[in-house]
Amino acid sequence: MNNITSIFKEKHLKLTPQRIAVYKYLRSTKEHPSAEAIYNALQEDYPTMSLATVYKALKTLSEVGLIQELNVGEGNFRYDGSTHAHSHIKCSVCNRVDDVEGNVLGDLHAKAEEQTKYKILSSQVYFYGICEDCYSKEKDI
Numbered sequence: 001m002n003n004i005t006s007i008f009k010e011k012h013l014k015l016t017p018q019r020i021a022v023y024k025y026l027r028s029t030k031e032h033p034s035a036e037a038i039y040n041a042l043q044e045d046y047p048t049m050s051l052a053t054v055y056k057a058l059k060t061l062s063e064v065g066l067i068q069e070l071n072v073g074e075g076n077f078r079y080d081g082s083t084h085a086h087s088h089i090k091c092s093v094c095n096r097v098d099d100v101e102g103n104v105l106g107d108l109h110a111k112a113e114e115q116t117k118y119k120i121l122s123s124q125v126y127f128y129g130i131c132e133d134c135y136s137k138e139k140d141i
């Protein structure tokens with residue numbers, strides 16, 4: 001809790017219970033939920049919090065860089081409470097989104113810089129595939 005307080009202070013963010021709840025939830029999950037999934041998950045503890053409030057909290061939190069907004073090619077964003085540089089992979093069958101950790105993009109950066117003569121500062125790469133669970137289910141059929 002202290003941690004969140006100091007982070008919010010540093011970013012000059014007002015510590016509203018809604019913002020704290022949304023941020024805490026995102027830090028506690030690796031599922032990369034949508035705003036609606038966050039809303040549903042927080043309903044029990046915060047029955048008066050509206051979906052619009054969740055959206056607003058998410059917007060503020062991503063503006064100050066506390067969370068990441070992910071565009072995995074759906075109509076709406078997914079959110080990530082971990083902001084270190086990492087890539088994402090999405091299952092095309094069940095729509096789960098997982099992290100791809102490590103320096104898998106090293107070569108890609110070098111190649112892209114070489115080709116475009118840009119100095120690359122950051123990148124966001126999405127992989128698409130079939131997750132292990134879905135793949136094994138499909139094999140069973």
Ligand SMILES: [Zn+2]
Nearest residue numbers: 091094131134
């Ligand atoms: Zn899957």
Ligand SMILES: [Zn+2]
Nearest residue numbers: 080088098099
């Ligand atoms: Zn992630």
